[in-house]
Amino acid sequence: MKKKAKKYQDALKAFDSAKMHDVAEAVEVLKQLPSAKFDETIELHMKLGVDSRHADQQVRGAVVLPHGTGKTKKVLVFAKGEKVTEAEKAGADFVGGDEMVEKIQKENWFEFDVVVATPDMMGVVGRLGRVLGPKGLMPNPKSGTVTFELERAVNEIKAGKVEYRLDKTNIIHVPIGKKSFEADKLTDNLRALLDAVVKAKPAASKGQYLRSVTLTSTMGPGIRINPNKVMS
Known part of the structure; x- marks a missing residue:
């Protein structure tokens, strides 16, 4: 000191x-x-x-x-159907749905920097409000992290x-x-x-x-x- x-x-x-x-x-x-x-x-x-x-x-x-920023951020995407493939191709580090909610809740898993979700997954993500909110990780439309345009969202996050x-x-x-x-x-x-x-x-x-x-x-x-x- x-x-x-x-x-x-x-x-x-x-x-x-x-x-x-x-x-x-x-x-x-x-x-x-x-x-x-x-x-x-x-x-x-x-x-x-x-x-x-x-x-x-x-x-x-x-x-x-x-x-x-000099740091490459790890991105967790909540998606389903064909949007899972889009997120993976865009370079998302983790992609999933209910199983990711369970992993965070049961294992206290937070090996990601940003959370992105498609609008139809916000009901699922909402169950994590109490843990993601205080950490500033809750997806939000204003910051572009609630969107169906996953390729664009992931690319922008990775770009800084x-x-x-x-x-x-x-x-x-x-x-x-x-x-x-x-x-x-x-x-x-x-x-x-x-x-x-x-x-x-x-x-x-x-x-x-x-x-x-x-x-x-x-x-x-x-x-x-x-x-x-x-x-x-």
Whole structure:
């Protein structure tokens, strides 16, 4: 823990933590910070000027990052009939129905990152609501994970599709890549996510929509991005 604390403090001294940066500058600062012994995940954290308690102020969706996240996600698909073959051909890691529900319930099996379901399987998947919901794994039409277009859905997830959604404190947390990514690739991913979230602004949102935008690495301090310059 002491080593971790020292590295964090060293990183904190390497830049002005109070300064607001534009998108490209923030990525450059992050790339120059001392690195950990592993390839850190880079995350974007956005506090929005909405109230997630109200249905008309929810912000949720998905976007395919131009350069992926640096991690290939394992996909579980709930389907039946010819859609099983479509999902398998698309590259889904696991495909099934009732037997998958049983495996999750009885074996506490969670060796997957994303769950996709055809609309006619949501009755089956609904039995897992209590375990998938808290983990953020429940399929949802807004994120494109409830669909009959399984080939497209699986391909997008494998290509680097990420979901974004508000937590209870009106903050969105999303991974956008790895520290080893070239700066321009991280910048592209960052802008793609910011663009998607800005476009998803609810009509009921009043005042400043992007309250704060912060870029972090797994072990590093937060780098502040000027909310008024997110697309510059």
